[in-house]
Amino acid sequence: MNESQHVSSQFDEDMARLRVRVSRMGGLVETQISAAMNAYSSGEVAVVKGIVETDHEINELEKAIDDDCAHVIARRQPTASDLRLVLGISKIVTDLERMGDEAKKIAKGVRRIHENGQDLAQFGAGVRHMAEAVLGMARRSLDAFARLDTGQAAGVIDADHEVDVEFKSIIRQLITHMMEDPRTITTAIDIITIARAIERIGDHAKNVSEQVVYVVEGRDIRHTKEKTA
Template identity: 55%
Template structure:
């Protein structure tokens, strides 16, 4: 009987982790669709991203409810409790990634509805979007494999995304100074770039949760070198 209960418990945990990965896949596809809509001006795709945001919200609530049930029914041991806490925090980060994707889509709608698009470098955010979405994908892969070393590599990428964001700001400031008519659209592009920088931050958070599960240490707010030592040690 005890063995049966234990197997059911493991199955419950795996089901929740699987649903979290499903949510991760959803918000990653939302981010990809958002940048595609931004680049192409495909209004149908842009509107679909905004409409689909509620799916991520619904998954967040459902997974949190399941986690609450497991804590009440199973009284998890320390290692399982770490996994449960990390899944709960990761789901919050994923929901916020979904929010950022919807924000990018809303900015894209405004940008392409404006008459002042010509000459403004919409592609300026192309590289930062690639870095951010790549970080998200790799953080989820590290979670699926509980790979602390891979998670540490994701954390290290945060420096690149911050540098890229600063470069975009400098480029757009030049455009706004040269032609004040571009100010409104340029500011919207800044918000798009900022949204991708935030997606990178949430991806780094997810990677830190993986290290917490595997190593049992909260590595938030510590220097990168120390985080890497902890993950690889």
Template identity: 60%
Template sequence: MEDILHHQSSQFDEELGRLRSDVLRMGGLVENQVATAIEAYGACDPRAIEETIARDQDINALEKQIDDESAQLIARRQPTAVDLRLVFGIIKIVTDLERIGDEAKKIAKGVRRICAAGSQPTQFAPAILHLAETVLVMVRESLDAFARLDSGLAQKVIVDDNGVDAEFKSIVRQLITHMTEEPNTISMVMDVIWIARSVERIGDHAKNVGEHVIFIVEGQDVRHRRLSSNGGAV
């Protein structure tokens, strides 16, 4: 991957380096936002709820900044094909990171509604928290894959999303059964379902980041393809 990271123009190298650093800084904010949203769910913590919601503004601002930097870099440097892959990959990655932030905010708002109604989502916490912890690892590994331009780790993230999807479907089945047996909990359980959906969507966006990393490193578009654990299409 030296062709991606090193160029004849040292100034171009520096600009690309700053761009990659900004993406990782945004990723760190997003990862922390997801962790705080999970904390809010587990503890009905008002501080964590409001912190998760407020942080979304910083993430949105970083997305715009990185998009602007990317557009300016393309206009000034007219990068070659391999460098364009990196820049276009970055543009796509920050879009998915911003959407992860949106889903974290949705989780926090759902928790706020549940807690404001005097309900406690704790009886469903073990399943939701297990799913969320799995997804948080996916987010972290997708960012590590980008930082190291590691297509193997990116493939792992993509494959891991299959387990998240299966676990989410199992949780929804359990929640629907609970609503059927206890109709008075329908409003609260619906909020829990939407929280679980947001967690599952975060996994989808982490998978997307993995796909973008593979595009950057290998020039392959693996979107809409199912990958096996060894990285091959199935």
């Protein structure tokens, strides 16, 4: 084995370990989003405490992965696509951590609504539909990263627009509802907070997918109109 092969195999080992950690973090985030949304649908708030606790674990993984990224760069001095993979991971973990934060916000919003003794049923369908779409985006973005699949990443990026439209429609419905029955205002504000958190998770899934394209193709497609052109 020559020097270059030696370095390369150490790099591969480091990267395999890093990717396992990112997968673990992604899996946790996905579970958190799913648990928060189940709490919303069922009104079961017992899970909220667990969601808040697991968020700490996600935060620690973010720091551990960023630390790993810095060490891999310093020790292995990767270039080209190897470097893009490390830098992409460093961006992706920021988005994953924020997705976790948004899941926590959803859970806390559900608990507030429950504590106020309010009923969610009347706003259930719209928010649940958006939540399912966004959970699917989160899953597909993580899968796109795990398999470095730019086709799947493109699908996630395309899906984000629809979520934004749904979010705006939910806000309009809630405003109409509040005006008709001002007693619902407090709950409606909590539901807006929850809907916004769901919408933000979609944004972060899009960001993760954009990083997949960067890692694989070296193209930075952030802030472009024709993402998948």
